[in-house]
Every structure is written in structure tokens, then in C-alpha cells.
Amino acid sequence: MKKFFHIFLIFCLPVLVVSGTLELVLRNIPNGYKLKSDYLKTNQKSIKTLLVGSSHILYGINPSLLSEKALNYGNVSQTIDIDYQIINQYINNLEVLETVVIRLSYTTLFEQLVNGDERWRIKDYEIYTDINLDQSFKYHFEILSVKLKNNLKRINDFYIINQNTEFVTIEGWGTNSIRQSSQDIDAVGKLTAEKHTINDDAIYVENYRILEAIVDLCQENEVKVILVTMPAYKSYVQHLNQNQLEMTISAGTFMANKYSNCSYFNFLAHKRFKRSDFLDADHLNSQGAENFSKLIDRLINQ
Amino acid sequence: MLFNSLDFTVFLPIVFMLYWFVFNKNLKQQNGLIVVASYFFYAWWDWRFLSLIFLSTFVDYIVGINIQKNENPHIRKQFLWLSIVVNLGMLGVFKYFNFFIENFALAFSFFGLDLSSYTLNLILPVGISFYTFQTLSYTLDIYKRKLEPTKDFIVFAAFVSFFPQLVAGPIERAKHLLPQFVAKRKFIYHKATDGLRQILWGLFKKMVIADNCALFADEFFKNQSEYSGSSLLIGAFFFTIQIYADFSGYSDIAIGTSRLFGFDLMKNFAFPYFSRNIREFWRRWHISLTSWFKDYFYIPIGGSKGSKWMQLRNTFLIFLVIGFWHGAHWKFIVYGFINALHFVPGILKGKSDRYEHFVAHNKWLPSIKELFNMLKTFAFLVLVRVFFRADTLTDALSYLSTIFSKSIFDIPVFPNRSSAVIVFVLISVFMTIEWFGRNNEYAIEKILFKLNRPWRFVCYYTILFCMFYFYAKQQQFIYFQF
Numbered sequence: 001m002k003k004f005f006h007i008f009l010i011f012c013l014p015v016l017v018v019s020g021t022l023e024l025v026l027r028n029i030p031n032g033y034k035l036k037s038d039y040l041k042t043n044q045k046s047i048k049t050l051l052v053g054s055s056h057i058l059y060g061i062n063p064s065l066l067s068e069k070a071l072n073y074g075n076v077s078q079t080i081d082i083d084y085q086i087i088n089q090y091i092n093n094l095e096v097l098e099t100v101v102i103r104l105s106y107t108t109l110f111e112q113l114v115n116g117d118e119r120w121r122i123k124d125y126e127i128y129t130d131i132n133l134d135q136s137f138k139y140h141f142e143i144l145s146v147k148l149k150n151n152l153k154r155i156n157d158f159y160i161i162n163q164n165t166e167f168v169t170i171e172g173w174g175t176n177s178i179r180q181s182s183q184d185i186d187a188v189g190k191l192t193a194e195k196h197t198i199n200d201d202a203i204y205v206e207n208y209r210i211l212e213a214i215v216d217l218c219q220e221n222e223v224k225v226i227l228v229t230m231p232a233y234k235s236y237v238q239h240l241n242q243n244q245l246e247m248t249i250s251a252g253t254f255m256a257n258k259y260s261n262c263s264y265f266n267f268l269a270h271k272r273f274k275r276s277d278f279l280d281a282d283h284l285n286s287q288g289a290e291n292f293s294k295l296i297d298r299l300i301n302q
Numbered sequence: 303m304l305f306n307s308l309d310f311t312v313f314l315p316i317v318f319m320l321y322w323f324v325f326n327k328n329l330k331q332q333n334g335l336i337v338v339a340s341y342f343f344y345a346w347w348d349w350r351f352l353s354l355i356f357l358s359t360f361v362d363y364i365v366g367i368n369i370q371k372n373e374n375p376h377i378r379k380q381f382l383w384l385s386i387v388v389n390l391g392m393l394g395v396f397k398y399f400n401f402f403i404e405n406f407a408l409a410f411s412f413f414g415l416d417l418s419s420y421t422l423n424l425i426l427p428v429g430i431s432f433y434t435f436q437t438l439s440y441t442l443d444i445y446k447r448k449l450e451p452t453k454d455f456i457v458f459a460a461f462v463s464f465f466p467q468l469v470a471g472p473i474e475r476a477k478h479l480l481p482q483f484v485a486k487r488k489f490i491y492h493k494a495t496d497g498l499r500q501i502l503w504g505l506f507k508k509m510v511i512a513d514n515c516a517l518f519a520d521e522f523f524k525n526q527s528e529y530s531g532s533s534l535l536i537g538a539f540f541f542t543i544q545i546y547a548d549f550s551g552y553s554d555i556a557i558g559t560s561r562l563f564g565f566d567l568m569k570n571f572a573f574p575y576f577s578r579n580i581r582e583f584w585r586r587w588h589i590s591l592t593s594w595f596k597d598y599f600y601i602p603i604g605g606s607k608g609s610k611w612m613q614l615r616n617t618f619l620i621f622l623v624i625g626f627w628h629g630a631h632w633k634f635i636v637y638g639f640i641n642a643l644h645f646v647p648g649i650l651k652g653k654s655d656r657y658e659h660f661v662a663h664n665k666w667l668p669s670i671k672e673l674f675n676m677l678k679t680f681a682f683l684v685l686v687r688v689f690f691r692a693d694t695l696t697d698a699l700s701y702l703s704t705i706f707s708k709s710i711f712d713i714p715v716f717p718n719r720s721s722a723v724i725v726f727v728l729i730s731v732f733m734t735i736e737w738f739g740r741n742n743e744y745a746i747e748k749i750l751f752k753l754n755r756p757w758r759f760v761c762y763y764t765i766l767f768c769m770f771y772f773y774a775k776q777q778q779f780i781y782f783q784f
Binding site for chain 2: 001003004007008011014015136137138144147148152
């Protein structure tokens with residue numbers, strides 16, 4: 001037995017050392033989650049506008065173009081339940097918060113990160129923020145949450161070829177959108193719309209209640225809520241399922257009618273946004289984000 | 303709890319430590335720990351179905367003692383029937399009830415009767431087909447006076463619920479496994495390291511080969527109408543490799559884990575894809591199930607004795623039952639039927655096509671004839687596996703009709719060509735290792751012994767690295783659904 005443990009430990013030691021080093025090295029790569037969490041904590045007494053949502057918000061609104069101090073707390077694949085957790089956790093600390101902007105996208109009411117293919121992103125909240133989504137052991141480690149292949153690529157990108165894949169400004173705007181997509185936006189629009197169309201709406205009621213809880217919570221704290229359906233390219237809009245879209249829009253309209261602190265704006269097929277404003281079929285690029293941020297700023301100040 | 307999960311990585315060392323360090327002085331306590339750990343292992347999936355395992359354990363424990371106690375053949379038979387009814391009854395309700403109701407409903411719909419509303423919305427409890435068969439072997443052996451029943455309920459509960467093989471086998475025989483729970487266990491270094499090595503190899507099969515093949519097989523079977531015959535043929539090939547790596551990987555982990563606790567489980571796979579005909583394949587594939595049916599079904603109904611007609615009847619019966627064991631679908635019945643068809647010429651000619659030795663006996667490479675026979679057998683399996691993987695019989699027929707269409711000559715299309723190439727390379731490496739390790743219990747059992755320890759460790763690290771580097775997506779083991 002002694003020999004078994006001795007040899008087993010000798011075998012495991014290099015594995016543990018390499019794993020621990022990988023974890024440390026990965027955590028040392030700058031990332032938007034930590035940046036946003038830190039910014040929120042250090043500026044909680046001065047943030048007046050909080051933007052939450054998925055990549056649509058992350059790339060679509062540049063807080064530096066808003067008149068009041070703002071933080072873009074949008075993240076890729078962030079879902080409405082996480083938006084609620086962020087607002088619920090920080091609303092009492094954000095002493096001068098006046099407005100919360102939430103995206104109400106085509107998928108918002110029909111998905112949750114914890115149930116989808118992107119749930120590995122839970123580790124970003126667990127490791128780098130105070131938001132607690134899942135107590136599972138694995139989500140507290142980079143090496144257990146992400147495939148080794150992808151982790152090695154991240155290490156190579158950051159440490160070897162000095163290329164940071166996270167492009168986030170200090171106020172949380174995702175500047176990936178500076179890059180232009182080389183994809184055929186017409187073909188991609190159809191594919192993305194199909195991917196975003198759900199097969200069953202089992203989670204709709206729960207997400208609808210979460211949305212209502214957000215608006216309710218903001219009302220209690222005298223914070224204005226602006227729900228926005230972000231602009232998308234026509235090839236995407238044309239292929240959306242009308243029923244799913246109608247459920248989304250009517251939820252926004254209902255909230256705006258029911259709650260005095262809530263307003264809803266649907267920019268999905270807004271004519272102001274042309275091909276040159278889009279990174280891909282459903283995300284704005286930097287030019288589009290600039291236009292949209294100015295538009296949102298006017299709505300915030302109304 | 304999945305073997306390829308983080309939960310199991312935490313669970314196994316804890317149980318191992320408790321077993322050898324805390325409860326090592328007392329056999330009863332060790333067995334008690336196995337029962338508790340096994341029930342916990344199962345409850346991790348769904349605690350409600352523990353009641354079924356307990357029911358099966360309790361009934362067969364009582365039945366075993368009573369069959370032994372009574373000399374009256376009628377009473378003995380009554381107890382045996384109680385065991386059969388309870389075990390097969392549970393299977394019948396959870397696994398086959400809806401199948402029969404749906405088919406009765408279809409039949410009765412001709413007479414205007416609607417029975418479809420009688421179907422039940424039930425979840426199939428994981429492992430039910432495995433542990434019910436294991437406990438049945440116990441009562442059947444006692445009835446045949448081949449085995450003495452145990453008086454120790456904990457020993458019997460440990461035998462039924464032993465966590466390494468609880469949910470997907472190997473389906474152990476009481477004669478083989480039960481005495482191991484009664485004997486004092488001693489930690490044997492070589493047995494434990496061998497167990498770890500087998501676990502490593504099983505995880506490699508599952509995480510690197512099976513799960514990567516699954517990505518392609520799932521895509522081709524899910525969207526079969528979008529692909530040419532040549533692509534679908536490759537999809538069937540991927541599934542054929544997937545199911546072997548998945549299930550034999552599970553068996554390797556189960557056997558390896560058992561060795562860590564001082565137990566020996568029966569071999570479940572013997573490199574079946576190197577078989578030269580279907581008869582040989584079935585002697586090497588899911589051995590614990592096929593031997594179970596052979597001993598408790600095929601031989602009692604006559605086996606290969608009697609007239610050709612009887613032999614044919616028995617062959618078709620056993621394959622239909624094996625097919626049906628896999629699930630309540632017509633596709634599995636057809637799967638069994640096609641396999642049985644393969645035996646018809648041999649029975650009619652009265653010629654046995656058994657092989658004395660494994661392929662390329664005492665040689666490195668097979669002869670041309672052996673290679674041809676292996677490829678022919680493998681090709682047959684690739685095609686017949688379509689019935690296994692397709693969602694319905696109709697889907698399977700449609701899949702095969704596309705394969706046998708003109709589009710078989712099209713250039714195959716892959717969802718992700720570069721990944722497909724990597725998976726082909728991995729399969730080639732895997733099958734090569736399997737070939738050179740074919741005379742062992744599992745492929746890497748002795749292959750690495752020629753190397754000294756540091757180089758062996760390098761090989762293990764390479765396998766570990768591959769497991770994490772090529773890790774695709776955590777998938778359940780295929781045989782969990784049975």
C-alpha cells in the first residue's frame with residue numbers, strides 16, 4: 001500500500017504542478033469580467049447608468065459616448081437571469097444609479113446560460129466576479145471549465161504572440177467590433193436567426209418573471225429601466241420566427257405599460273442602421289455602436 | 303454519476319481511502335461501505351430509483367434462501383417465479399410497457415378501439431437491465447442447485463449494487479462475484495496499478511475516441527437528409543467505432559475500479575472488431591450479456607442441439623431477445639434478426655465456422671484471407687449498426703437507402719473537415735494499439751511493460767494529455783439508456 005501511494009504521488013506530482021501553473025498563468029490573462037467587476041466596485045458611488053445584457057450590449061453601446069458616467073456590464077452569452085443577479089447584488093451600492101439599460105433581444109426570454117452549450121462561461125463569473133451562478137467545483141477553475149486545447153491557445157495568444165483576445169475598454173465596451181467580419185452577412189443572417197430560434201419555450205415564463213423582477217426592483221430603488229431591442233441586419237430580421245419575436249416584443253411593451261419607470265424601444269429593423277454599421281448579422285460594429293450609443297444617450301436623458 | 307466526470311474523480315479516492323484505511327480491518331464494514339457508496343453513486347443520478355434496486359435485492363435475497371430451504375419442487379418453482387416476475391416485471395413496466403401498449407393500440411385501432419391513452423410517462427431507470435439480470439442469475443443458479451444462497455443481506459446488497467458495474471455491467475454471475483464479497487480482501491500492489499492502468503485506457507477510449515466520433519455520428523444521423531450516401535456511410539463508421547470505444551471504455555473503467563477494491567470482474571470485450579465472422583464477433587462483444595443469454599436462455603431451449611429447424615429457431619430466438627433487451631423498439635428487433643440471418647447458411651450447411659485461435663495467432667500481421675474476413679465482418683457491422691443508432695426503424699431504412707443510392711459515389715462532406723481528419727488519425731492510432739495489444743485483457747495491459755518506469759510514465763502522461771487535449775464534449779455512456 002505504501003509503495004502504491006508513493007508511486008502514485010510521484011506520478012501525480014508533475015500533473016498537479018503543471019495544472020497549477022496553467023491555472024495561474026490563465027488567471028493572469030486580463031479579461032473583461034474582472035475589469036468590469038473591479039470598475040463597478042471602485043466607481044459604485046459615481047455610476048449613473050448601468051448597461052446589462054449579452055454581446056449585443058457588450059459591442060453595441062460605448063459608455064464613453066454617454067453623457068453620464070456609465071458601465072457596460074454586458075458579456076458574451078450573458079442571459080437575463082445573470083442580469084438580474086448583477087442588478088440585485090449591486091443596486092444598493094450604486095448610490096447615484098439613475099438608469100439601467102437592458103437588451104431585450106430575440107433570445108433573451110428563451111435562454112439561460114446555465115442550461116446552454118455556453119455554460120462553461122459560468123467560470124468567468126465565479127472566478128473573476130462576485131456573482132455566484134453555480135457552486136460546482138469545476139467552475140472555480142479555468143483548467144476544468146475550458147478545453148485544454150482552447151486554454152493552450154489563449155496562453156499562446158497572450159504570452160507568446162502578445163495578442164490579447166479580450167478587447168474591452170475600461171468602461172466595459174467590447175471593442176472586438178472594431179474588426180470587420182469577412183463573412184457573407186446575408187448567409188450568416190439566416191444561419192444565426194435559425195440558431196437563435198428556439199424549439200420550445202419552456203423557460204419563457206421563468207425569464208419573463210425575472211425581467212419583471214428586474215423592473216420591479218429598479219422601481220423600488222427609483223431607477224429608470226430602458227428595455228431595448230438592438231438593431232440587426234435585414235438578413236437576420238427576415239428569418240426570425242414571428243411568434244418568438246412577437247412574444248419578445250409584447251413582453252417589452254407590457255413592461256413599459258405596466259411600470260412607470262420602464263420604457264421599451266424596438267430598434268430591430270431601424271432604417272438608420274446600414275450594412276456598414278454591422279460586424280455581423282446581429283452585432284453592431286464600432287461605427288454602429290457609436291450611432292446607437294448616441295441614440296441611447298438621448299433616450300436616457302429624455 | 304458518470305465515470306468521466308469530476309464528481310467521480312472526487313468520489314473514487316474518498317471511497318478508496320475509507321475502504322482501505324478506515325474499514326480495512328472489518329469485512330462487514332467494508333461491504334457496508336460498498337453498499338452505501340454504491341447507493342450514493344446511483345442516487346447522484348436519481349435517488350427515487352434506489353427503491354427499485356432495493357426491491358430487487360430484498361426479493362431475491364428472500365427468494366434465494368427459500369429456494370434453498372425448500373425441497374418441494376412446486377414451492378421452489380413458485381419462489382423462482384416470484385423472482386422472475388418481480389425482476390422482469392420491473393423491466394416490463396419501465397422499459398417495455400409503452401412499446402406493447404403502442405403496438406396493441408395500433409393493432410386495435412383497426413377495430414376502432416383507442417388504447418393510446420394508456421401509455422405511461424416513465425423515465426427508464428439507469429442500469430435496470432443490468433442489475434435485474436445480475437440478480438436473476440443468482441436465483442436461477444440457486445434453483446439449479448449450482449449455488450448456495452448467502453445469508454448475509456449486506457453481502458448480497460453489495461453484490462447487486464456494486465457501483466463500478468451497477469449501471470452498465472459487466473453483468474456478473476453470482477457464482478463468480480458473490481464469493482469475492484465473502485472473502486477477506488488484501489491490497490495487492492500489482493492488481494491496483496493494473497486497475498489504474500485499465501481505468502486510464504477506458505477513459506482514453508471514452509473521452510478521446512468515443513466522444514469525438516459521437517460529434518460526427520450525431521450530426522450525420524440527426525441530419526441524414528442533408529448528406530450523400532458516402533457521407534452517411536462514414537457517419538455509420540464513426541458510430542461503429544463510437545459504440546465500441548464507449549462501451550468497452552466503460553467496461554475497462556468498471557473492471558479497473560473493481561481491481562482497486564480487490565475484486566475481479568469478468569471480461570466484457572475481447573477486441574471484437576478483429577473478428578473474422580459474426581459468430582466470432584458475438585463471442586467477443588458484450589460477453590457478459592451474450593453468455594448470460596446463452597446460459598439462461600439459449601441452452602435451456604435446446605441450444606445448438608436437435609434438428610436444423612430447432613437450431614434455426616433457437617438462433618433467431620436468442621438474437622431477437624438480445625435485440626429486444628437493448629430497448630423497446632422495432633429497430634432493435636430488426637437488429638437482432640439481421641444478426642441471426644448471418645448464422646443461417648452455417649446451420650443449414652451443418653458447418654461450424656468457429657475459430658480456435660484469435661486472428662493472426664503468433665503473428666504480427668493477419669494473412670490476406672484473415673484481413674479480408676475481418677474487413678467483411680466489420681463492413682457488415684457498420685451497416686447493421688445503423689439500426690442501432692437511428693431513432694426509428696424508418697430512419698434506419700431511409701439512412702441505408704441513401705447509402706445504397708448513387709450518392710455513395712459522391713465525395714463525402716464533413717461538417718468540419720480538419721476535425722474529421724484528426725478523428726480519423728486518432729481512430730487509426732487507437733486501432734493500431736488495440737491490434738498489438740489484442741492478446742491481453744485490455745490493449746495496453748502489457749504493451750508498456752517492455753519500457754522502464756520513467757518511459758512508462760511518459761506514455762501515461764501522453765494518454766492523459768490526449769484525454770484533455772482532444773476532449774470533445776461530455777457525453778453519457780451509450781449503454782446507460784439500456
